[in-house]
Amino acid sequence: MLLDGKAVAMRLREEIRTEVETLRPALGRAPGLTVILAGGEPASRVYVRNKRLACQDAGFNSELVELPPSAAQRDLERLIDKLNGLDEVDGILLQLPLYPGLDSQALLERLDPSKDVDGFHPQNMGRLALGLPGPRPCTPAGVMALLKHYGLSPSGQRAVVVGRSNIVGKPLALMLGANSLEANATVTLCHSQTPDLREECRRADFLFLALGRPKAVSADMVKDNAVVVDIGLNRTEQGLTGDCDFEAIRPKTTAITPVPGGVGPMTVTMLLRNTLEACKRRNKL
C-alpha cells in the first residue's frame, strides 16, 4: 500500500476550510498566521510560499514579515513581542534556519506558547513529553495523522525512529510511545552514534526515517511486511528523494510513503490545524 499523503492532506484541508467558514461569523475575522522569514536558505522561501498558499486556500489570513540579513537579534525580539501582543495573530511561525549569528532557540522561547503553531516552545515540548494537550510539532503530527487515516496502528508494535532532531525524530518518538490508543508503540530512537543501525532497523514493525541521507536505508535493513514512513527530503541530481531505497524496499512492505507526496503535504496540513486550534483556544470558541 502506498500512503498517499497528498490525497489525505487535501481531504483534511477541506475539513479545516469548512470549519473556518463555520467559525468566521463568531470570530468576526479569519484565523491569522504570521510567518517570519529571516534566513537565506533558498528552500525556506519555497516552504514559506507553500505554507502561505495553503493558509489562503483554507480561508486563513496569512502575513509574511521578511527581514534582511542585517537584522539583529534585538529586531527579531521586538517583532516577536509585537506579534505576541496582536489579537488578530493566532499563530507565529519562525521559519528556520535563521541567518548566521541569530539565536533561534532564544527566539523560539520568546514566542507566546499559545501562538507557537510549530510546537517547538519548551513549554509545548514539555507538554508533549508529559502527555498533556498542546500544539504538536507539525511533521511528527502529520506522520501520526497519516497512519491513523490508513488504520495503521503502532499499538503494541516495535517502532524504530532514525534521527533524533528536536523537530522530527525526538517528538515523533514521544508521540509513538505515548500512553494512548493511537500510539502505545515500543520505541527505539536511533542516531549517528547507534552502533548497529541495520540490526535496529531490521527489528522494526514500523520504521520511521528522518536522517536526511539519500538511500541510507537499503532493502536488507527492512523487516518483511514492515510499515515504512520516509520523512527525509533530499535534493539530489535525480530530484527530490527520501532516506530509503524506495524501489527496492517497496515490495517488502505492508505500506510505505512516497517522496515527494508522503509526509511533506501532511506537515503543512498540521500547521493549518495547529493555527486553527490556537485560534479556537485563544478566542474560547
Ligand code: NAP
Ligand atoms: P537533522 O536535524 O539534520 O537530524 C538528522 C538526524 O539523523 C540526527 O539525529 C542525526 O544523528 C541522524 N543521522 C544522521 N546520519 C545518520 C546515520 N548515518 N545513521 C543514523 N542516524 C543518522 O535533520 P531533521 O531536521 O530532523 O530532518 C531530517 C530529514 O527530514 C531531512 O531530510 C529533512 O529535509 C526532512 N524533513 C522533512 C519534513 C517533511 O515535511 N517531510 C520536515 C522536516 C524535515 P545525530 O543526532 O547523532 O547527529
